[in-house]
Amino acid sequence: MSESHHEHESSFWKKYIFSVDHKIIGLQYGITSLIFLLFGFTIMMLMRWQLAYPEQPLPVIGKIFGENRMPGGIMLPEFYNQLGAMHGTIMVFLGVVPLAVGAFGNYIVPLQIGAPDMAFPKLNMASYWSFFVGGVIMLVSFFVPGGAASSGWTSYPPLSDIATVGQTMWLFGMAFLITSSLLGSVNFIVTIFQLRVKGLTFMRLPFFVWAQLVTSFLLLLAFPPLEAASVMQLMDRLAGTSFFLPSGLLISGQPLANSGGGSVLLWQHLFWFLAHPEVYVLILPAMGIVTEILANNTRKPIGAYKLMVYAIIFLGFMSFIVWAHHMFLTGMGTAISSFFQATTMIISIPSVVILAAFFLTLWGGAIRFTIPMLFALAFLPMFGIGGLTGLPLGLAAADIHLHDTYYVIGHFHYIVAPGTIFALFAGIYYWFPKATGRKMNTLLGHLHFWPSFVCMNLIFMPMFIQGLAGVSRRLYDGGLTYAHAQGALHWNVFISMAVWTLALSQIPFIINLLVSMKCGEKVGDNPWEATTLEWATPTPPPHGNFTRELSVYRGPYEYSVPGASRDFSPQYEEKP
Amino acid sequence: MQEIPYTVAVRQDTGLYNAKMGIWLFLASEVMLFGGLFSAYVLLRVGAGEHWPLGATYLNVAIGTFNTFVLMSSSITMLMAWASLKMKNFGHFKMYQGITIALALLFLSVKGYEYSMKFKHHHFPSDNTFLAIYFTLTGIHALHIIGGVVVNSYLWGPGSKMWQAEPERFTNRIEVAGLYWHFVDLVWIFLFSVMYLL
Amino acid sequence: MIADQNSAQKEIRKYLLIFVVLLSLTLMNVFVSRLHLNISLTIIIVLSVAAFEASLVACQLMHLISEEKLIYSFLVLTVIFFVFALFIPLWGIFNPITGSTHVP
Numbered sequence: 001m002s003e004s005h006h007e008h009e010s011s012f013w014k015k016y017i018f019s020v021d022h023k024i025i026g027l028q029y030g031i032t033s034l035i036f037l038l039f040g041f042t043i044m045m046l047m048r049w050q051l052a053y054p055e056q057p058l059p060v061i062g063k064i065f066g067e068n069r070m071p072g073g074i075m076l077p078e079f080y081n082q083l084g085a086m087h088g089t090i091m092v093f094l095g096v097v098p099l100a101v102g103a104f105g106n107y108i109v110p111l112q113i114g115a116p117d118m119a120f121p122k123l124n125m126a127s128y129w130s131f132f133v134g135g136v137i138m139l140v141s142f143f144v145p146g147g148a149a150s151s152g153w154t155s156y157p158p159l160s161d162i163a164t165v166g167q168t169m170w171l172f173g174m175a176f177l178i179t180s181s182l183l184g185s186v187n188f189i190v191t192i193f194q195l196r197v198k199g200l201t202f203m204r205l206p207f208f209v210w211a212q213l214v215t216s217f218l219l220l221l222a223f224p225p226l227e228a229a230s231v232m233q234l235m236d237r238l239a240g241t242s243f244f245l246p247s248g249l250l251i252s253g254q255p256l257a258n259s260g261g262g263s264v265l266l267w268q269h270l271f272w273f274l275a276h277p278e279v280y281v282l283i284l285p286a287m288g289i290v291t292e293i294l295a296n297n298t299r300k301p302i303g304a305y306k307l308m309v310y311a312i313i314f315l316g317f318m319s320f321i322v323w324a325h326h327m328f329l330t331g332m333g334t335a336i337s338s339f340f341q342a343t344t345m346i347i348s349i350p351s352v353v354i355l356a357a358f359f360l361t362l363w364g365g366a367i368r369f370t371i372p373m374l375f376a377l378a379f380l381p382m383f384g385i386g387g388l389t390g391l392p393l394g395l396a397a398a399d400i401h402l403h404d405t406y407y408v409i410g411h412f413h414y415i416v417a418p419g420t421i422f423a424l425f426a427g428i429y430y431w432f433p434k435a436t437g438r439k440m441n442t443l444l445g446h447l448h449f450w451p452s453f454v455c456m457n458l459i460f461m462p463m464f465i466q467g468l469a470g471v472s473r474r475l476y477d478g479g480l481t482y483a484h485a486q487g488a489l490h491w492n493v494f495i496s497m498a499v500w501t502l503a504l505s506q507i508p509f510i511i512n513l514l515v516s517m518k519c520g521e522k523v524g525d526n527p528w529e530a531t532t533l534e535w536a537t538p539t540p541p542p543h544g545n546f547t548r549e550l551s552v553y554r555g556p557y558e559y560s561v562p563g564a565s566r567d568f569s570p571q572y573e574e575k576p
Numbered sequence: 577m578q579e580i581p582y583t584v585a586v587r588q589d590t591g592l593y594n595a596k597m598g599i600w601l602f603l604a605s606e607v608m609l610f611g612g613l614f615s616a617y618v619l620l621r622v623g624a625g626e627h628w629p630l631g632a633t634y635l636n637v638a639i640g641t642f643n644t645f646v647l648m649s650s651s652i653t654m655l656m657a658w659a660s661l662k663m664k665n666f667g668h669f670k671m672y673q674g675i676t677i678a679l680a681l682l683f684l685s686v687k688g689y690e691y692s693m694k695f696k697h698h699h700f701p702s703d704n705t706f707l708a709i710y711f712t713l714t715g716i717h718a719l720h721i722i723g724g725v726v727v728n729s730y731l732w733g734p735g736s737k738m739w740q741a742e743p744e745r746f747t748n749r750i751e752v753a754g755l756y757w758h759f760v761d762l763v764w765i766f767l768f769s770v771m772y773l774l
Numbered sequence: 775m776i777a778d779q780n781s782a783q784k785e786i787r788k789y790l791l792i793f794v795v796l797l798s799l800t801l802m803n804v805f806v807s808r809l810h811l812n813i814s815l816t817i818i819i820v821l822s823v824a825a826f827e828a829s830l831v832a833c834q835l836m837h838l839i840s841e842e843k844l845i846y847s848f849l850v851l852t853v854i855f856f857v858f859a860l861f862i863p864l865w866g867i868f869n870p871i872t873g874s875t876h877v878p
Contacts, residue, residue: 115580116579116580117580119580119582119594119598120594120598121580182602182605185601185605186598186601186602186605187598189597189601190594190597190598190601193587193590193597193844194581194582194587194590194592194594194597195580195581195582217851220601220604220605221604221605221608221851221852221855222608222855223605223608224605224606224608224609224611224612225608225609225611225612225615225859226612227609227612228609228610228611228612228613228615228616228716229612229616231613231712231716232613232616232712235701235708235711235712239700239701239702239708239711240700240701240702241701241702241705241708241711241712242702242704242705242708243616243620243705243708243709243712258702259702259703259704259705259708261620261623261624261627261704261705262620262705263619263620263623265619265863265866266615266616266619266620266863269615269619269862269863269866270612270615270616270859273612273859317851320855320858321858324862324866327866330866331870331871332866332869332870332871333869333870333871333872334869334871335865335869336862336865336866336869339865590842590844591842591843591844592842592844592845597844597845600841600845600848600849601848604848604849604851604852607852607853607856608852608855608856608859611855611856611859611860612859614860615859615860615863618860618861618863618864619863619864619867622864622867623867631807632807632808637804637807637808641800641801641804644800645797645800648793648796648797648800649793651831651835652789652790652792652793652835655789655835656786656789659782659785659786659789662782663779663782755836758831758832758835758836759836761831762828762831762832765800765824765827765828765831766824766828768800769803769820769821769823769824770821770824772807773803773804773806773807773816773820774807774813774816774817774820
């Protein structure tokens with residue numbers, strides 16, 4: 001592990017642990033986020049036991065958690081709430097976004113624009129380690145007295161203000177994650193503007209890069225108000241301030257010994273100012289990945305590329321001015337509610353445009369049903385269902401009935417789980433050969449895809465039924481003692497079974513990922529016969545990425561160009 | 577293909593070198609951070625109606641004004657530090673950068689004195705929402721000053737070695753650090769006006 | 775900008791002038807606040823002067839006035855969202871659901 005004498009050879013630590021190479025950092029983000037995804041999923045599997053079999057002991061595994069979490073193997077409500085809050089937090093902030101942006105963004109964007117690395121490699125490394133520290137804090141919070149944060153991933157005061165120590169750790173963890181995100185977004189934006197290779201104009205950028213660019217602007221400008229709010233909540237919890245504690249608050253019948261004068265809604269406004277754009281951060285990279293794979297596997301240019309670019313820019317802008325549709329039930333009057341209802345309806349238009357463009361791309365295409373393509377195809381109807389079910393939620397009147405029910409959980413999970421996560425799987429299968437020089441196994445891919453696709457629907461479709469029946473979210477007993485819920489309770493067992501089956505379906509994927517690295521079918525530099533710049537590097541790409549001077553001669557999706565010698569014309573080759 | 581382009585030279589179509597774009601983007605995010613805090617101020621003040629105290633009730637306007645002068649002076653000396661490098665005068669750079677850091681430390685000392693006076697008179701952030709937002713806003717601002725002092729000190733000390741090998745790149749670093757520093761001054765102008773004078 | 779000694783001297787004189795203007799405006803603002811005028815008027819005057827001071831810092835000291843179009847576009851975007859973040863929560867207070875009597 002000591003420095004060798006050659007000037008370009010680095011020690012193990014500098015090469016693999018404290019690397020400034022975007023590909024290594026991308027892989028670091030990838031591995032870490034996949035582990036967090038698995039952890040967040042495991043949390044949900046635990047919760048689903050409690051929902052399916054309320055207050056029954058969990059055999060064998062239940063004893064691990066000890067008497068203060070699961071006495072006799074029966075989950076305590078406090079523990080259920082911790083699991084709920086941390087499932088959301090981990091999946092969103094430690095799983096999906098670091099994978100979609102930190103891993104895929106970091107690895108692919110410099111390659112797709114012909115750059116040797118990101119604009120600020122050291123800052124990139126700082127981003128990763130900040131994320132890592134934030135993640136460690138979040139994990140450690142489970143072991144402090146009182147356990148992890150348990151006020152929902154939304155951390156609404158006054159509950160979060162008076163919650164146990166775990167909430168303070170959540171706030172510090174978020175500070176590190178937000179820092180990581182801010183450093184990363186500056187890096188992405190500068191890289192995309194400044195390091196594009198000759199001939200690569202904005203309208204010749206792969207849609208994946210556009211998606212990452214808009215995502216970075218969302219992260220850059222939307223996160224800081226949450227940072228501000230987190231500081232204020234820390235002040236409330238540690239310095240006894242009353243930013244979010246209104247006057248006259250009683251806890252268990254006793255008045256709180258604080259100054260009062262605070263506003264609960266202040267937190268909600270600042271939180272949702274971030275959290276709404278955050279959901280677009282969750283979907284945009286996924287749309288980018290799906291675009292790449294659809295073009296490549298239909299051997300067609302993307303339908304209405306320019307329109308999609310304008311749509312995604314408009315979407316990004318609108319995402320900042322819809323946030324209070326999460327607050328329709330907080331006592332807002334008709335004027336402000338109508339404003340947010342209107343902007344929410346408007347924002348559905350660019351999403352529809354993009355989805356329509358995807359479907360248009362399929363029309364008349366020579367479809368290759370590769371594993372990445374299966375996941376990308378599944379994304380389309382799944383995102384469609386997720387998006388459509390969002391419409392009643394965006395209409396204030398309908399939201400009165402549906403707010404905080406399982407309908408909402410069904411809605412957003414359709415978008416994130418068989419939506420974004422499927423797109424991320426697609427991306428892994430698609431770019432694995434570029435990073436490793438080997439393809440992942442196709443049979444294992446099918447064993448991963450088909451049961452996952454079926455289970456996702458079995459899990460989340462019944463949630464719409466439960467929500468419409470009035471089953472609230474975050475109920476520790478799954479609705480057992482709730483009069484409205486009785487007719488929809490039987491779905492809990494059904495959903496839990498589907499969740500555990502979904503877990504089993506991931507095993508072929510984990511095996512595939514690990515085994516293919518050593519034993520997968522060896523492939524060349526451009527096994528999918530794709531057109532974008534990342535396929536112009538050697539496999540795996542060396543430090544500095546490109547071994548020759550590059551120029552871009554055409555758009556990103558020149559497939560099946562009439563008169564060309566092959567059914568694809570790479571951006572980087574002069575002759576079509 | 578190993579070197580990252582546009583670290584010093586500007587890119588034709590954007591007209592910027594990388595770090596300049598980077599710092600402006602970072603400052604944009606800082607606008608949103610202080611925006612979140614000022615949004616809290618507005619909401620809390622409107623919610624309190626007539627009960628909101630005038631700044632001068634709790635805060636010493638003379639001291640605040642003095643500190644404003646200190647920070648404004650440091651903005652000018654920071655700019656002079658950069659200008660000195662543009663005119664290839666390393667000695668003057670060292671002097672102006674040093675004064676900037678000294679003025680920043682003076683600002684922090686005065687702020688520290690203000691805080692200690694508050695605590696001595698038993699005025700804590702938990703007393704009311706005015707003091708809560710005062711301590712939080714000025715506290716976050718002070719953290720930004722500390723960050724600036726750290727960066728400026730590094731650039732004044734060990735970082736200044738870069739002047740020998742890559743003078744243009746070092747000058748750009750001072751320009752970028754200066755932009756951050758002016759922003760910190762800019763925020764204080766609003767902070768002082770809002771908290772002390774209204 | 776600082777191409778030669780002469781233009782350099784002019785620039786530096788400009789900075790010093792701006793410094794004096796900033797100090798003066800600050801003193802003026804302090805004076806206005808001590809007049810104890812009607813609060814709305816005080817807010818308008820003090821904030822306007824502060825905004826002017828800030829624009830001097832931004833345009834002259836940060837050279838924003840001669841900056842690239844791209845930077846302007848980033849900042850315009852930021853200002854739009856800043857305004858939304860600052861004022862929408864207020865709108866929520868001033869437009870509550872009818873029938874409610876307390877401010878949340």
